[in-house]
Every structure is written in structure tokens, then in C-alpha cells.
Amino acid sequence: MSNNLFGLYVAETELTSLSGSQILWGRHVKTAESVLIEFPFSESAPAKDLVSRCLKRADLLGQLSHPALPRVQETAVTPEGLPYTILTPAPKRTLADQIAQWQNQPPAPVSALHLVRQIAEALKTAESANLIHHHLHPALILLTEENQPLITGFTLPPPPLPLTLPADHQLDYIPPEYKQNQTLTFQSNIYTLGIILYELLAGHRPKLPISEWDIFETNTLPREIPLDQACPGLQPATYQAVKNCLWRHTWARYESYDSLLAALDEAIAAEESPPPPRRTLGLAIPWPLTGIAGGVIILLLAGMLWFNGRPSSPLPPPTPVLVTETAVFTPTPSPSPSPLATSLPAQVIQTTTSATATPTLLPTSTSTPTATHTKTPSSTPSATATSILTNTPIPTETAVCTPAPPPGWQPYTIQAGDTLFNLALQTGTTVSQISSVNCLVNNILTVGQTIWLPPLPTLPP
Structure with missing residues (x-):
């Protein structure tokens, strides 16, 4: 290579150089068409092997057709x-650049899910041709003007392993199996897709510790913040899709790209469905009338309070009257007719005191009582309704936790001597994760109790 020339193409700027290949932006010297120039490099592989692998990879990639896969020109x-x-x-914008612009205002959840789905579908198409991605990263994903992704950096298996890990004790977009020098699988890319989707929705990447002893709470290692806390308000299907991508062990993640695509479709449908209508009582009242009615009610309440708070006016002094003694006959109800009810006098004699202290009989005009129908009281007591107030507790809805084991977990029967700590060490998981999956409220286990665990390692005979 001389003067940055690759045949009829000239290299201009570097896109990225990650894990065994270098990708450059370039252009055609005659037509000025923008292109991508990708070439592998290796410090150990012979040049002949590099040429053979590069030609085979280009041949396989040229047989594929997907909007998110580049076309082989030469x-x-x-x-x-x-x-x-x-x-x-060869668009000039990468997903890493766009994510940096989305830090303060992430895209809509549906847009983020559609973007990750297109990338996952392209990875599935490449896998059908025995092409894998050795280092899936937003810097290797280009975006067109319509935000259509374009993935670069495919290679043939086995992939090269990364040389170093990030210095900030985080795995960045790299799956945790890289640290253990394990073989790369498609589930490693599923993990990276989970990181990208988390970042698109929350505006930042999850802080995932890489220590083998991350089951302990320490102050030196960052702790993962669940997506439902970092970005509340999403649908449960969206949280579940991200969670099943980010399991530490590969066997706990989605078992295929088809499973991931189905989960993303479910999350997209849930996010696109309109929220349920708000329940209202009666007819809807326009807000101006509601405000007027509220004002009237406030005025009425204020008037009642003012009226009740006024001091009562004093009553006028009593007027002196002449009191006379009058005999009043009141019929008393009895089981049999009273003789008084039929022999009342036509005139009532009342005694008054005159100025000369001489008693004088004054006839008064008194209405003669007439017989009226009066209910005779009975000696049978009548039942009276009595309201009894009791403090009866009203049942409230209680959230029920249902165990939700991730893919690959198996039922396990607790035996004597088992503890959550020992089971977490044996299965390579955490105490908090086992408690969350099995809905445990404390660390007490009972012999014979059945819980969900990752597969236990098989002891040698």
C-alpha cells in the first residue's frame, strides 16, 4: 500500500481499529464515491492465511442481502x-456518535427497540452464512440519514480475543466471557445488544462489575442499576427483553436470535399499544364549567363558615303576663274507656285574684273536648333499628410475587447444609439474584423447599 491507495480508491480517515481489523473511510479517485475500506491485520497469522480468510469472508458477505449489511464492491x-x-x-455517522448526542434526550422507546431489532436481524442473517462479529460495538455500526444501521467488522470463526480490558473496571460493550478467554458465540453479541438497548433507553450504559466475587456488596465495584429504576415508565416486556440479554452466564441469555427477535417484537407491540382510557364517572364536564362550579362551592362553604361564626343576638326581655290557674283535663290512654272522657263539664271554673282579693267566679269559654280515636298503647315492646359502627378492615390488593426463572434455570430441592451463599458460589450467580428470581423475603431455607437455580456443576465420580 503506497500513498493510501487501494486500487482505484484512496483512504481518507480511519473509522476504527478494533480487534484484528482496520476500517477506513475512502473514496473513488474518479467518481468520488464514498466507500469503506476494510483490511485485516494480525501479528501472528501468516500473510497467506490473512488473504485466504479475507477473500472467503468477502465472498460470503457478498452472497447476503440485508439493509443493515454492507455490499461488497471489490x-x-x-x-x-x-x-x-x-x-x-459509507455514511459518515456512527451509532457511537449518535448515542453521544442522545445522552440528554434519548430516543423514543419504540425507535430504540426498532433499531436494535434491525441490528439483531442482520446478525442472524450473517450467522446463517457462518459469519460472526468479533467485536460488536456502536463505533462499528454506521447510521444513514434515515437512521438505518449498517454493521461492519464481520469475520470468520474463531474470532480474535481482545488484547486488554477497559481500565475503569467496567466491561464497556464487551461480554464478560472475554475476560475468561472463552470462545465467542452469538450470545456474546446478544449481551452487547442488551448494553446498547439499555443505553438507548436510559441515556447511559449499565455499570456492570467484572469481579468474580460480585456477589458481595463492596464500595470499590460499581453496581448495576436495573432499567426499571434508571428509566421508569416502560412496559414490562421491554424490561424483560433487556434483562434476558444481560445475564452474566451465556446459557442464561436468549438461546437464539429468533428468541431475541420475538422478545423485541413483543416489547415493540406493548410500547406501541395506546394506554387504556381513563375511567370517568358520568358525563365529561368542560373544564370552564368545572372551575365555575368549584368557585360556587367555595363561596357557599365560606358563607356557611361565616354564618356559623357570627355571635348570636340577645333575646328581648320577657313581657309580664297575668297567669291564671286553669284546670286542664288530659285524656289518659288506657285499655278501657275512661269515664272522664264522657263526662267533661261544659264550663271550666278558674280562680283569679283580683285587686280586692275577693274570689270571683269567672266563666270562661272553653271548647268541649270531643272523643277522638287514640291508639291504645300495648305492653309489647317494639323493635327499634340501631346503627352499630364497627371498624371492619377493608381488604386491599397485595402484590403477589411469582418466581420467574431465566432461561436455563432448573428446580432444585434444598438439602441439609444448603445456604444461599453456598448455592450462589456453586452456580456462579448472586444471593440477590437467587432471592429475586424465587421471591425470597429472607435468607432462611427449609429442607425440602424447591427453588430455581442455574445448573449445578457436576462433581467428578
Whole structure:
């Protein structure tokens, strides 16, 4: 390679250089068409092997057709023996650049889910041709003007392992199995997709510790913040899709790209469905009338309070009257007719005191009582309704926790000597994770109790 020339193409700027390949932005020297120039490099592999792998990868990639996969324009070898591939299209914007712009205002959840779904579908298409991605990263995903992703950096298995890990004790977008030098699988890319989706929804990546002893609460290692706390208000299907991508062990993640795509489709449908209508009592009242009615009620209450708070006016002094003694006959109800009810006098004699202290008989006009129908009281007591107030507790809804084991977990019967701590060490998980999956409220286990656990390691005979 001389003067940055690759045949009829000239390299301009570097896109990225990650884990065994370098990708450059370039252009055609005659038509000025923008292209991507990708070539592998290795410090240990012979040049002949690099050329063979590069040509085979380009041949397989050229047989695929997907909007998120680049098209192979040309494959050749430089005079120095360096193989390279020309890819189109070549947008100048990466997903890493766009995520940096979305830090303060993340995209809509549906848009983020659709974007990750397109990437997952492209990875599934490439896997069908025995192509894998050796380091899935937002810097290797380009975006068109319509936010259509374009994935670069595919290779043939086995992939190269990363040279170093991030210095901030976080795995960035790299799956945890890289630290253990395990073989790369498609589930490693599913983990990275979970990190990308978490970041698109929450505006930041989850802080995942890489220590083997992350089951202990320490102050030196960051702790993961669940997505439902970092970004509340999403649908449960969205939280579940992200959670099942970010399990530490590969066997606990989605077992295939089809399972991930089905979960993303379910989350998209849930986020796109309109919220249930608000329940209202009676007819809807326009807000101006509601305000007027509220004002009237306030005025009435204020008037009642003012009226009740006024001091009562004093009563006028009593007027002196002449009191006379009058005999009044009141019929008394009895089981049999009273003789008084039939022999009342026509005139009532009342005694008054005159100025000369001489008693004088004054006839008064008194209405003669007439016989009236009067209910005779009975000696049978009548039942009276009595209201009894009792403090009866009203039942309230209680959230019921249902165990939700992740894929790959198995039922396990507690035996004598088992503790959550020992079971977490044996299965490579955490005490809090086992408690969360099995809805445990404390660390007390009972012999014979059945809980869900990852597969226990098989002891040698």
C-alpha cells in the first residue's frame, strides 16, 4: 500500500481499529464515491492465511442481502500483500456518535427497540452464512440519514480475543466471557445488544462489575442499576427483553436470535399499544364549567363558615303576663274507656285574684273536648333499628410475587447444609439474584423447599 491507495480508491480517515481489523473511510479517485475500506491485520497469522480468510469472508458477505449489511464492491490485495475489501454505502455517522448526542434526550422507546431489532436481524442473517462479529460495538455500526444501521467488522470463526480490558473496571460493550478467554458465540453479541438497548433507553450504559466475587456488596465495584429504576415508565416486556440479554452466564441469555427477535417484537407491540382510557364517572364536564362550579362551592362553604361564626343576638326581655290557674283535663290512654272522657263539664271554673282579693267566679269559654280515636298503647315492646359502627378492615390488593426463572434455570430441592451463599458460589450467580428470581423475603431455607437455580456443576465420580 503506497500513498493510501487501494486500487482505484484512496483512504481518507480511519473509522476504527478494533480487534484484528482496520476500517477506513475512502473514496473513488474518479467518481468520488464514498466507500469503506476494510483490511485485516494480525501479528501472528501468516500473510497467506490473512488473504485466504479475507477473500472467503468477502465472498460470503457478498452472497447476503440485508439493509443493515454492507455490499461488497471489490476485494483485492495491495502490492505489499495486504488484502482489503471495498464496501458500500459509507455514511459518515456512527451509532457511537449518535448515542453521544442522545445522552440528554434519548430516543423514543419504540425507535430504540426498532433499531436494535434491525441490528439483531442482520446478525442472524450473517450467522446463517457462518459469519460472526468479533467485536460488536456502536463505533462499528454506521447510521444513514434515515437512521438505518449498517454493521461492519464481520469475520470468520474463531474470532480474535481482545488484547486488554477497559481500565475503569467496567466491561464497556464487551461480554464478560472475554475476560475468561472463552470462545465467542452469538450470545456474546446478544449481551452487547442488551448494553446498547439499555443505553438507548436510559441515556447511559449499565455499570456492570467484572469481579468474580460480585456477589458481595463492596464500595470499590460499581453496581448495576436495573432499567426499571434508571428509566421508569416502560412496559414490562421491554424490561424483560433487556434483562434476558444481560445475564452474566451465556446459557442464561436468549438461546437464539429468533428468541431475541420475538422478545423485541413483543416489547415493540406493548410500547406501541395506546394506554387504556381513563375511567370517568358520568358525563365529561368542560373544564370552564368545572372551575365555575368549584368557585360556587367555595363561596357557599365560606358563607356557611361565616354564618356559623357570627355571635348570636340577645333575646328581648320577657313581657309580664297575668297567669291564671286553669284546670286542664288530659285524656289518659288506657285499655278501657275512661269515664272522664264522657263526662267533661261544659264550663271550666278558674280562680283569679283580683285587686280586692275577693274570689270571683269567672266563666270562661272553653271548647268541649270531643272523643277522638287514640291508639291504645300495648305492653309489647317494639323493635327499634340501631346503627352499630364497627371498624371492619377493608381488604386491599397485595402484590403477589411469582418466581420467574431465566432461561436455563432448573428446580432444585434444598438439602441439609444448603445456604444461599453456598448455592450462589456453586452456580456462579448472586444471593440477590437467587432471592429475586424465587421471591425470597429472607435468607432462611427449609429442607425440602424447591427453588430455581442455574445448573449445578457436576462433581467428578
